[in-house]
Amino acid sequence: MFCGIVAGDVPSVKVAEDATTFAFMDINPASDGHLLVVPKRHSKDLFEIPADDLAAVTLTAQRVAKAAAREFGADGVNLLNCCGADAWQSVFHFHLHVIPRYTDKSKDGLTLPWAPVPGDVDTITELGGRLEKALN
Template sequence: MSQDCLFCGIIAGDVPGAKVAETETTFAFMDIQPGSDGHLLVVPKRHSTDLRDIPPEDLADVAIESKRIATHAFEAWGAEGVNLLNCCGEAAWQSVFHFHMHVIPRYRDKSRDRLRLPFEPGVRGDAALIEDLAASMRSALDAG
């Protein structure tokens, strides 16, 4: 655990948090700045800054627990959909530097769902750029 990490403090019980679930390796609690009713976070108990340094087994455990909780959001809260979201780095909106997965129930009723997409789905991108980016990622993956 990190001494100055907000989420490590919540896991340890030193900082208040509305606990939802706990496993041997994960901890889930409600987000205090929710994008929708029921928005919560699933974190590994072992501190990792972000997606780049979380051990694969911790990432798998967080993903499995996020799925389990997301599945129950439909029945428990009447969710009509769920987003799983991880933000890696400040440019991607990460504000607490302890890896976390957002489990965000979604509703047609906008009084329960305040999230809006930051891009417009259904708008095609530049095909040449998409292929160039795919090629550069294939090269990066092949190199290491």
Template sequence: MSDSANENCLFCNIVAGNIPSTKVYEDDETYAFMDIAPASEGHVVVVPKTHTKDVLEADPAVYAATAKAAQTVAKRAVEVLNADGVNVLNNCGSTAWQTVFHLHFHVIPRYTDKSKDSLTLPWIPKPGDLDAIKAVGEKLAF
């Protein structure tokens, strides 16, 4: 395992070949493999080869390389699997459902045919309080 890997990290061990995976894509900086608990047919996990905990701690170049690889995999899913759409998801922190603390994107092809797609939307958008939205937006503004 390289110096930039974490021996206790599931994804570092997958990248190192210590845990088997079905590789979909690889370049110098990233590795993409089939998720073993897929939300849809063709669900892929894209990770940087360098261990980094999450979006907040990622070096911008590592983040960019991982996002680019996720885009490459998403395009491939639409082209080869005839997916009707694709979700590219990242979870940052346990409250946001992150369970493996190594930066990763889930590339989840979406299908009209629900026999290929079990992902459901956990968030149902509804109008919010515009004054409260504005106040929070002002706090976030640079």
């Protein structure tokens, strides 16, 4: 679907476009001004996207997030990426959600299912050590 939007075959409300990225309004917005930024070159997810495309998408997301916060008077912004069906990815073309956040909940329906609670220090330490080794 997102390849069709980038190609102009599927209608969208375009917000920004450059040689590498395309930003457009989300048709199922979590808040006023919710939009998506995608690479023009197809990549399935975070694991597949080339580093240069990821950097370009992130920079475009930052640029449109700043504009959205100014233009809509947002009190904050979430950037969200879901990688894999079990992580809520529903469209398998890499994308970043840019979600303006508002104190005024009439503009903002997003609630997260995760409520942070302190973790087990031993588990955190063990997993961090494993990951540090995997990266070296």
